[in-house]
Amino acid sequence: MKKKVIFFEVQGGSDKGSDGHRKDTMPMVNALIDKGYPAEVVFFDVARLDEIYHYVKDNAVAYVSRINPGNLHGEAQYFSMLRALCEDGVIGMPHPDAMTGYGAKDALVKLTDTSLVPTDTYAYYTMSEFFYQFPKALLLNERVLKQNRGSTGEGIWRVQLAENVPPGVTEVPLSTKIKCTEATDNHVEYWKLGEFMLFCEQYIIGDGGMLVDMPFLPRIKEGEIRLFMLRDTPINVVHKKPAADADAFSATLFSGAQYRYDPPILWEGLINDFLSQLHTVKEKLGNYDLPLIWTADFILSDAPDGSDDYVLGEMNCSCVGFTSELSLAPRVADEIIACIKEREQLKA
Numbered sequence: 001m002k003k004k005v006i007f008f009e010v011q012g013g014s015d016k017g018s019d020g021h022r023k024d025t026m027p028m029v030n031a032l033i034d035k036g037y038p039a040e041v042v043f044f045d046v047a048r049l050d051e052i053y054h055y056v057k058d059n060a061v062a063y064v065s066r067i068n069p070g071n072l073h074g075e076a077q078y079f080s081m082l083r084a085l086c087e088d089g090v091i092g093m094p095h096p097d098a099m100t101g102y103g104a105k106d107a108l109v110k111l112t113d114t115s116l117v118p119t120d121t122y123a124y125y126t127m128s129e130f131f132y133q134f135p136k137a138l139l140l141n142e143r144v145l146k147q148n149r150g151s152t153g154e155g156i157w158r159v160q161l162a163e164n165v166p167p168g169v170t171e172v173p174l175s176t177k178i179k180c181t182e183a184t185d186n187h188v189e190y191w192k193l194g195e196f197m198l199f200c201e202q203y204i205i206g207d208g209g210m211l212v213d214m215p216f217l218p219r220i221k222e223g224e225i226r227l228f229m230l231r232d233t234p235i236n237v238v239h240k241k242p243a244a245d246a247d248a249f250s251a252t253l254f255s256g257a258q259y260r261y262d263p264p265i266l267w268e269g270l271i272n273d274f275l276s277q278l279h280t281v282k283e284k285l286g287n288y289d290l291p292l293i294w295t296a297d298f299i300l301s302d303a304p305d306g307s308d309d310y311v312l313g314e315m316n317c318s319c320v321g322f323t324s325e326l327s328l329a330p331r332v333a334d335e336i337i338a339c340i341k342e343r344e345q346l347k348a
Ligand SMILES: Nc1ncnc2c1ncn2[C@@H]1O[C@H](COP(=O)(O)OP(=O)(O)OP(=O)(O)O)[C@@H](O)[C@H]1O
Pocket: 144, 146, 150, 151, 152, 153, 154, 156, 183, 214, 215, 216, 217, 218, 220, 224, 242, 249, 250, 251, 252, 297, 299, 313, 314, 316
């Protein structure tokens, strides 16, 4: 009897349909069953940790994690359980450390020696690192600061100088007036650099706290390009164009960006460039198997020879949804089956 593919969900949360599941879960489960692979959903509940762990260990060939981090109580225990299951030989889709590795903002910093991320991209885990580097970086160009927690542009700030700095300085003085635009809604605030940096302490402290600092890419005006990936295959492209007003740089829906769904063929240059470096990306992020369903977001920039470069802005892989395109479910099921077969061949 074949072992099962187990999908982890949690009860509750705004991502659930009337049957209590994420809308994209049962289509995957049913597609697997149609193809002859037993599959079921297990609701993670930290109070039943032991029981769940043993059930999955004994019954699953693979797990697929479909839990939105915002709905998850007992994240640390969930991740340790997934890690243990992977060690027991259950195929992790994805491995918990891949989930955090790809999804955390500082993934970018691990990729600065690829052409996907500018070399002057930094991560700050302490206020002293932040105060040491950021005023120097800001002297050279406009910056975008990104907090790790939160989404939809909260705590993502474009930072520009709002006055000239004295000639000959090697870093922007902390008393300098700066213009800060937040990606949630493109609203503008003026600050003194030092005071703004103190305000940013909230993003650095606590679990998973960090700020990533990268150059502002003005061609964001032309849009952010999201590749929706099934393991190593880009199957959809979303082009997100920020609102037209002067300060708008955000590609989030709430900020007024326009979304367009493109066939991958329109973005062949980007896709070929990314796929040619995927092996390196995987290696730099800990050499885990590529996540089953994940996204990579790009912004255009100018290469030295005048051609287009594509800069990676962020990746997501915790629980990327495809509720608006449920017809993808059989393809996802095929990909899951392919993973299982690859693992069987490795063992043979
Ligand atoms: N380096 C950059 N240059 C220009 N614009 C940028 C840059 N980085 C991010 N942005 C803009 O800010 C927006 C939010 O940034 P990002 O996607 O990193 O944060 P997020 O809050 O995690 O968003 P999401 O909800 O997509 O996960 C992007 O969609 C993009 O429009």
